[in-house]
Amino acid sequence: MSLRDFLEVLDNEGLLTHVRRPVSVRYEVAAIMKKLDPRPVLFHDIREAPGFKLIGNLCADRKILARALGISERDLLKRIVEAMENPRRGEIVRDPPCQEIVIDDPDLRKLPFLVFGEKDGGPYMTAGIVIARDPELGHNASYHRLMLLNERRVVARILPRHLDEFIKRGVRRIAITVGNHPAFMLAAAVTWKLGVSELDIAAALTPIRYAKAVTSDILVPADCELILEGRITDERADEGPFIDITGTYDIVRKERVIEIECITMRRNPIFQQILPAGSEHRNLMGMPREAAIYAEASRVCEVVDVRLTPGGCNWLHCAISIKKRSDDDPRRVIEAALRAHQSLKHVIVVDDDIDLSSPYDLEWAIATRAQLDKDLVLRPNELGSSLDPSADQVTRRTCKAGLDATIPLKADKSKFIKARIPGEDEIRIEDYVK
Ligand SMILES: Cc1cc2nc3c(=O)[nH]c(=O)nc-3n(C[C@H](O)[C@H](O)[C@H](O)COP(=O)(O)O)c2cc1C
Numbered sequence: 001m002s003l004r005d006f007l008e009v010l011d012n013e014g015l016l017t018h019v020r021r022p023v024s025v026r027y028e029v030a031a032i033m034k035k036l037d038p039r040p041v042l043f044h045d046i047r048e049a050p051g052f053k054l055i056g057n058l059c060a061d062r063k064i065l066a067r068a069l070g071i072s073e074r075d076l077l078k079r080i081v082e083a084m085e086n087p088r089r090g091e092i093v094r095d096p097p098c099q100e101i102v103i104d105d106p107d108l109r110k111l112p113f114l115v116f117g118e119k120d121g122g123p124y125m126t127a128g129i130v131i132a133r134d135p136e137l138g139h140n141a142s143y144h145r146l147m148l149l150n151e152r153r154v155v156a157r158i159l160p161r162h163l164d165e166f167i168k169r170g171v172r173r174i175a176i177t178v179g180n181h182p183a184f185m186l187a188a189a190v191t192w193k194l195g196v197s198e199l200d201i202a203a204a205l206t207p208i209r210y211a212k213a214v215t216s217d218i219l220v221p222a223d224c225e226l227i228l229e230g231r232i233t234d235e236r237a238d239e240g241p242f243i244d245i246t247g248t249y250d251i252v253r254k255e256r257v258i259e260i261e262c263i264t265m266r267r268n269p270i271f272q273q274i275l276p277a278g279s280e281h282r283n284l285m286g287m288p289r290e291a292a293i294y295a296e297a298s299r300v301c302e303v304v305d306v307r308l309t310p311g312g313c314n315w316l317h318c319a320i321s322i323k324k325r326s327d328d329d330p331r332r333v334i335e336a337a338l339r340a341h342q343s344l345k346h347v348i349v350v351d352d353d354i355d356l357s358s359p360y361d362l363e364w365a366i367a368t369r370a371q372l373d374k375d376l377v378l379r380p381n382e383l384g385s386s387l388d389p390s391a392d393q394v395t396r397r398t399c400k401a402g403l404d405a406t407i408p409l410k411a412d413k414s415k416f417i418k419a420r421i422p423g424e425d426e427i428r429i430e431d432y433v434k
Contacts, residue, residue: 096222179225286314334402
């Protein structure tokens, strides 16, 4: 399925907001995306980029992501784990829609790169997924924010993960895909074993067709909207400042320059952008990590649900609900979660009567079920996230903590259970109040 097919589904169900008025790439598109977050929004008229539509907030709502995969919200994490553990090859086709138009003398300034915030180091493209191919390891797909330098060059933020590993092995050619179906977007956000391709994880989530890029043997999603083909250079330039997942500005770093040699696209292309620190950014970053935590913690205990919470930037804080069999279970789960997601800072373990999507419920569990002198695990000076402004953002040293907010097994359980009024969930207030 393509992005276009999915937008049609959303539109038919009244879930897509259309903005037909001309809008500017400078703050205006970003401000509207933020106001509408988490509702998907299609911009029809971008003042500085005639000919392009632009989709925002596509994967901002977990319900919409579940809809895109044809499953219920409850099954999302299990489905992602299944796809990670059982990747599958996608079909390979010739003459793909994403190559309907081929531009050999590209000018990136004609694309709707956006200025999101007032301190941004330049115009940015945030939904570009970089695909690289290593002769032995196969394909890798990962997100890298791209700051526009000039008509042919961008600078990419590349953290020391798989793409960086590929570069160290000598890989230079890349294809950057834009305008993808949510399944591909979710798969590209997965960090898993080196050598397991995100292209195959995507194909295990939904049927996806691939085709060879025009200037290399790299496989790209055949039905995506636009591809930038080029190479990663050894040259470095200032990247940033730019807003990161925490909603704060990330620092300026010297990062690699990418040179674009060719653009291919569909007719009437739909560009795509992700609002930094918006629900889509946080969901896409967080959900594959939730799946990894779910898988790892399930080895030590019966896990009911996992949530990287929105107040914790869907990255730094994790809540896990379990069916506890031993009072050691919460500590084992805390260790498993910290193993599964290296950037994780704080973990809360609760019983399965707590709704992880409710920040109120989580705080209530801490307030009524935890004694911090016994229930807190502190792990100072650990390797954590570069995104947390309270940590050392260069050495990434931070203090991690886990909190057991479950009911002790030997305690009188009835003291801890929320009192309920019979019928409170079923009552229809309209029947009583006019
Ligand atoms: C919306 C979004 C933006 C991201 N931006 C960047 C980025 O600018 N630089 C980076 O190195 N990783 C970024 N990431 C994280 C990587 O894409 C992600 O961790 C990916 O899974 C790494 O792939 P790998 O396991 O193949 O290394 C971003 C992730 C998402 C979902």
